Amino acid sequence: MTSKPTALGVDVGGTNLRVAEIDGAGRIRSRHAERVTRGREAFLARLVDIVAARRGPDVGAIGVGMPGRIDAAAGLILSAGYLDLGGLPLAGLLGTASHLPVVVDNDCTMALIAECAVGAARGAANVVMFTIGTGIGGAIAQNGRPVHGRATAGQLGHITVRPGGELCNCGRRGCVETTSSGTALGRHIRQAGLASDTRVDDLFAAADAGNTVAEAVLSAWAAPMRDAATSMAAAFDPDVVLFGGGLGAAMVRALKRLPAEDSWYRYDIRAAELGDDAGVIGAGLCALGRIEDAASAPPALIPIL
Ligand SMILES: [Zn+2]
Known part of the structure; x- marks a missing residue:
């Protein structure tokens, strides 16, 4: 060689x-x-x-x-x-x-290893990542190394954010996957009475134009995600909370629309850069x-x- x-x-x-x-x-x-x-x-x-x-x-x-x-x-x-x-x-x-x-x-x-090395979390040693797609995946880096626990740490889609809420694939209720995944966004759209083919970009455009129904859908999708991210910040004190997957950038955009929250926890949120x-x-x-x-x-x- x-x-x-x-x-x-x-x-x-x-x-x-x-x-x-x-x-x-x-x-x-x-x-x-x-x-x-x-x-x-x-x-x-x-x-x-x-x-x-x-x-x-x-x-x-x-x-x-x-x-x-x-x-x-x-x-x-x-x-x-x-x-x-x-x-x-x-x-x-x-x-x-x-x-x-x-x-x-x-x-x-x-994906987290890549984003830390050459993507949106370059130079950060402590990173929490959520991937928002059909479901929600997760991963954690601490001091530049992935956290595995005994084996499978990082199942961040199953952080409870709404106790007693919707039933999740994991058998529990109110996991963030049931409120803030792509599947959940579709449910929020239907429950608000909007057309089932409404895309997240349509929601941003309507909300920007003052449509309160679209704003409420985005809030119902993003607010529980903030609860999950803030819980992770309380546990791990990351430099960055990263959002990847097909809806990662949209989630960052929706999170930034939420009214500011008064809490101890401050963390940088970023969209992943490397895509597929x-x-x-x-x-x-x-x-x-x-x-x-x-x-x-x-x-x-x-x-x-
Ligand atoms: Zn679950």
Whole structure:
């Protein structure tokens, strides 16, 4: 290997799978996207094929971001949203097939790694990120490292903001996912009597023109999100609270419309910058970080026989 190592970053979504070769500066050297192959055996076989086809001579590691609950330390998928991959030891299987180190983590954690390195949270060491799409994902960085807890910390869509509220997929009521996701925005729109094809940009335009119904819908969507973000600020004191996903920028815009709140907590809110590239960039940088960690491990950890 003559040049600095790169990594393959893989971002597995509910529909699409993206792969890119990422260098140490977080730049994309090449990219590929296709529909996710369904079924455990077929998914793994296709991923092995893609990696074999896409790995250039500099590739020294692989990072994979997955939806759902991931045990990153074990490289194990606990559950993967709509994909039936629960229990799959992906890092071990892909590592054996490719003879490369493989890291697997939650897709939102990978996006956060990218945003901290080369995106909207550049230079920030303590960041809380919410991704607003059909549901709400989350990730936390503390002192520049993702927080995993025992395994699955960062399920920020399930912070309770409205006790006794709408029933959530997780089995509880009033989670922020039930008030402030894209799905919830659609419900607020219908409940306000607006046309079901009303888009969030239509709401901003109407609210700017003085329409109180549109303003109320935006407030019903964003106010519980602020409660969740402020709870995270109370717990983690972040430099930045970042909003990504398809509706991240709209959420920041809606949050900034809310009347100011008098509380102890002050935090910077920003929209994520890297869009659909965040997942592959973060997965690649996470994999490169693993190589560096392995290279810089203290010699004392090597058993002396
Ligand atoms: Zn929930």
